[in-house]
Amino acid sequence: MALIRNSTLRPRILIVGGGYLGLTTARLLLKQLGRGEATVTVVDPNPYMTYQPFLPEVAAGSIEPRHAVVPLRRNLPGAEVITGKVTSIKHADRSAVIEPETGEAFELDYDHIVLAAGSVARTLPIPGLEEEAIGLKRIEEAVALRDHVLSRVAEASLVEDDEERRRLLTIVFVGGGFAGIEGLAELEDMVRDAIAQYDTLTQSDVRFVLVEGMARVMPEVGEAQARWVVEDLRRRGVDVYLETFLQDCTDKHVKLSNGEEFDADTIVWTAGVKANPVLIDSDLPIDERGRLTVRADLQVEDENGVVEGAWGAGDNAAVPDLTGGGVGGFCVPNAQHAVRQAPVLAANVLKALRGGTDFQQYFHKTIGSVAGLGLYQGVSQIGDFEARGVLAWLMHRGYHGAAIPTLDRKKRVFANWIISAILGRDLTPLKDLDVPRKNFVEAAQSKPAPKKEKAS
Ligand SMILES: Cc1cc2nc3c(=O)[nH]c(=O)nc-3n(C[C@H](O)[C@H](O)[C@H](O)COP(=O)(O)OP(=O)(O)OC[C@H]3O[C@@H](n4cnc5c(N)ncnc54)[C@H](O)[C@@H]3O)c2cc1C
Structure with missing residues (x-):
């Protein structure tokens, strides 16, 4: 498997997903980490975080699409940002496989992993x-x-x-x-x-x-x-x-x-949504709904207790709702929780990195x-x-x-x-975005203009 040129500074904190939780956690970590203390690596298939609550207004033309996404590289100076997809995780070896859009997949090792891969649409086997x-x-x-x-x-x-x-x-x-x-x-x-x-x-x-x-x-x-x-x-x-x-x-x-x-x-x-299926291709514990099992301090936990060096929250995790609300005792998957879990996550990962054990618990009553x-x-x-x-x-x-x-x-x-x-609202549709070469190909295939005979 190929290796990329990447930071040699260790320990590495690998954040899987640069969405609401991943971006916010990475920014907070970068702010609090000392110089040369650790590498923060953020992996996401997109070079941007999507502010999903604005998707309906983007669909309605009230917000320009690029304004509803937050570029990762620009907003994470000092981090290693990798545009690619984590396809499997072997936490026992502290290693994840990353598939970039083009080129070969490669392995990346880490010391701490933060699972922030969110959710995907929960579909049903309905014909069509x-x-x-x-x-x-x-x-x-x-x-x-x-x-x-x-x-x-x-x-x-x-x-x-x-x-x-x-x-x-x-x-x-x-x-x-x-x-x-x-x-x-x-x-x-x-x-x-x-x-x-x-x-x-x-x-x-x-x-x-x-x-x-x-x-x-x-x-x-x-x-x-x-x-x-x-x-x-x-x-x-x-x-x-x-x-x-x-x-x-x-x-x-x-x-x-x-x-x-x-x-x-x-x-x-x-x-509805379900936890990101990347968790299925990992050796990390998941519940019957495919969510990462975590404690209120956002450390991953299996039947034997805490899984050292593994953390998670947001849509891809079953975070206990200590307020007694939530569904089935867990926080519902929404941005309100994700954005508030991020500071707890950042503080606890930092504490673990520095040898601390007195972790914060996530507690938030829905506003x-x-x-x-x-x-x-x-x-x-x-x-x-x-x-x-x-x-x-x-x-x-x-x-x-x-x-x-x-x-x-x-x-x-x-x-x-x-x-x-x-x-007023801009009601112009853009055409053929999925086939941008259509006009060019048509032009290339068009018949040449008939030659005019020269008058003798
Ligand atoms: C239309 C819509 C409207 C919403 N409105 C609201 C609202 O009004 N209020 C509210 O509180 N919540 C709202 N939500 C829910 C909210 O957006 C999510 O709960 C929130 O984004 C979850 O944050 P997250 O970081 O867990 O996941 P996300 O923000 O989804 O981030 C996950 C990230 O992981 C990346 N990723 C996926 N797979 C991989 C992989 N294999 N490897 C690496 N990275 C990966 C994704 O590209 C993404 O960037 C809305 C959601 C939608 C869809």
């Missing part, structure tokens, strides 16, 4: 799902979703056949958690604006459908708020189906458990939730305080605008919002 649906966890998905939906609006404007037009403009979201509700509501708001630009389309040509298996949406807010969200979506013309499951979407023909069937050109799967549901519409719950409409929307923007890491990104995001408020 893998082939036809898209998730909403990556910036590329949000961009593709926006371009796809806006392109379909343009396409539909030229279609005479009612059924075909309806198919192009039917958008289904499966999963009524935060990601699904915010994604659907933001996209619906944008599509309504886009439709208004066309004389050949009417708002009734569009159909948004939400499919949720439970009897309510958004478990993150109270019952009354969740009921209001459903009423608001229905008022906006969204078909909300509760206690309903997607059964089939082969060739984008949607079949629901309530017996309804229809064609939909856009199917978005937001029905509440804020969600944007399109321009000037939102819902929030902070303790007993419940807000709806413009106030909740302002709270959502205020909170997340301040929460995105780095001052640079905060400024860019607020600038986006101010510019959009003055100039």
Whole structure:
């Protein structure tokens, strides 16, 4: 196996994943480590951290995609940043295998490992799902979703056949958690604006459908708020189906458990997440849901006790919720926890590195939730305080605008919002991003112009 040129400074703290938890932990470690005390190595397939709470607004064109991601290299001066994927971990040997996008895989040794690889979409074996649906966890998905939906609006404007037009403009979201509700509501708001630009389309040509298996949406807010969200979506013309499951979407023909069937050109799967499967290819302990088993001090633990030198938190770990809340006694996978676990993680890893044993325990009582549901519409719950409409929307923007890491990104995001408020939402889809050479190839293959015969 090939070796890369990398830092020889030891000990090495290997952070798997430069997302919310990984980036924040690395920044805190770099700040607190003495000169030459250790190498901090961050490995992520992306050269940036994705601020996932902004994905719905990226899909709706309210935030520029590059402003919703935080570049790792620029924000981790002094760290070793490797753009690649950890494919397996052998903690017994303190070694991980890394696969860069191009080139050979290589092994990297470490002294401490921090598992911060987050989660991936939790899919089900539904016919057609893998082939036809898209998730909403990556910036590329949000961009593709926006371009796809806006392109379909343009396409539909030229279609005479009612059924075909309806198919192009039917958008289904499966999963009524935060990601699904915010994604659907933001996209619906944008599509309504886009439709208004066309004389050949009417708002009734569009159909948004939400499919949720439970009897309510958004478990993150109270019952009354969740009921209001459903009423608001229905008022906006969204078909909300509760206690309903997607059964089939082969060739984008949607079949629901309530017996309804229809064609939909856009199917978005937001029905939950599961811990990153990289943990399965490791010798570290995981629970029945594939999550790393950790203690409240964020040290990995197996049936024999603490696994020395291994740490984890965020979406890929089952972190005990000492407040007595959480689901099954564990912290729910959200950014609110990840960002607060990072300082505990950094402090404890540093302490371990310096020979300490008196570790901090993670304790955080959920403050509440804020969600944007399109321009000037939102819902929030902070303790007993419940807000709806413009106030909740302002709270959502205020909170997340301040929460995105780095001052640079905060400024860019607020600038986006101010510019959009003055100039209006940008409804331009970019075409063929997945086939950028299309025009060039067509030009190269085009017939040469016929030669004109010279007049004698
Ligand atoms: C649409 C959406 C909206 C959301 N809104 C909210 C909200 O309003 N409030 C809230 O609290 N939470 C929200 N969340 C949840 C929140 O974003 C996550 O809980 C949070 O990002 C978890 O942080 P993390 O560091 O554990 O994982 P992530 O931030 O997902 O980071 C994991 C990192 O690991 C990297 N990685 C993956 N595989 C590998 C590998 N094999 N090797 C190396 N690196 C790897 C990934 O590229 C990624 O950068 C939302 C999520 C989504 C999808």
